[in-house]
Amino acid sequence: MSEKVNGKIEYVVTLKDISLRYRGEKGEVAALKDVNLNIKEGEFICVLGPSGCGKSTLLKIIAGFLQPSEGVSEMDANPINGPDWHRGVVFQSPTLYPWLNIYDNVAFGLKMRKFSKGEIEELTNKYLELVGLKGFEKHKPYELSGGMRQRASLARVLVNKPRMILMDEPFGALDALTRQNMQTLIRTIWTKTENTVFLITHDVDEALSLATRVIVMSSRPGRIIKEFNTGFTYCIYGESHEEVRGKVEYMSIRDEILKIINNQTEEIFIK
Template identity: 80%
Template sequence: MDKMLKYKQEYVVTLKDINLRYSGEKGEVNALQNINLDIEEGEFICALGPSGCGKSTLLKIIAGLLKPSQGEAKMDGEPIDGPDWHRGVVFQSPTLYPWLNVQDNVAFGLKMRKFPKNEIEELTNKYLELVGLKGSEKHKPYELSGGMKQRASLARVLANKPRMILMDEPFGALDALTRQNMQTLIRKIWTKTENTVFLITHDVDEALALATRIIVMSSRPGKILKEFNMDFTYHISDGSKENPRYTPKYMGIREEILKIINCQNEELRFS
């Protein structure tokens, strides 16, 4: 009970005055500067910005894969100190073990955490069904399409029942139709599981169709230039006759985001 109360009182993740610098071939690189971000339970946040702005670096700090040079990164009020199953990561390239079939890939994390065999089977079957891979359990990764591989990667993350899902351009390598289907799937999963999601994308329409909040980042050093709160994803999922993509509100936010990103790209060209 105390833990549940804590979750309600605290943000899932808080980033305070985050800076990250590292040594590159041409000297010190200032990748992130003065990032402040509070992520609430159940939010779906999408990060947009020009290439090289530090979106993936920010995700890796939340995941615990990188430590900031300055500032504090916390989850549920506790410092983020390394990777943790509470924060599941889905990368652009599926990270499936090629020698394991789909079922064993999805079950891998549960086995490492020494779950009982019957619970492993139950959770594996549950999330394979949720991502639409029932019937493909015995396939090896090389037998799967790109979309199926990403669904298997997603099922593997979900089976661990993380509090937060981090996705680094997970649909970037997919064809347009598969990408749209994956967007529909992740929205359905987010609605069903009520996970907190942080997704990186270059696609403004993808962000608008999925996010409850969009953060737009500057060119390096990456800073959060503007945040947009929205509810288009709910209207897309409810089967409403009016497609929110064609509403003045949607188009207005879309144009504002594109203008910010294009300005950043222009600055990069002439810097």
């Protein structure tokens, strides 16, 4: 259960002894086993692990899309029983309504929540500007680049002012330059909004350059096997990515993470 310090809830999200099993074509599959995780307010967590280790499954449990077979998932000491606007999700492929323009896509959630016209206009314009899409309000999604569509998806989540942002490989389909620009954008937004962020990635450098905590998962059934508290994201403000990535500490952690993941991947093939 969520712990309290001085009468206040210490963690935004608490996962205790989480396991998830599902029925596959060849019988029961264990996706996650005995996952324990406490997420503090304002953390930027990045999750790494071999393909199929249950990273996305873990995100879906936090989002409320899936219920665990065993264990407890809570937000602010309350059970997570389903999706909630307090936990906004950004997927790898932008989830925009193609028949709506960018303004109406971003404003959609506020309209569903019955915000006033004035509030909708103020908030929608604020977050379109924050993600660098001012001037593109009337464009349809198909008229924008992949990076711009992903920024619109991010704005659509942010406009609801969620406590937590969940991101499932949001930059995986982007080219290298756009990907780095999006990393800079999400770092800037995280700093300004002080949201709690939970991001899944396959890119070790992306994790180290963004996270305040990196979590490495085992091969299936997924469990947390190593955590790293990092602060490279703060350094990047004053130095270039290349300078930070050249640091001895950075390279040491990077090599350790890659070794863990490669060992887990080898185990998959041995099995």
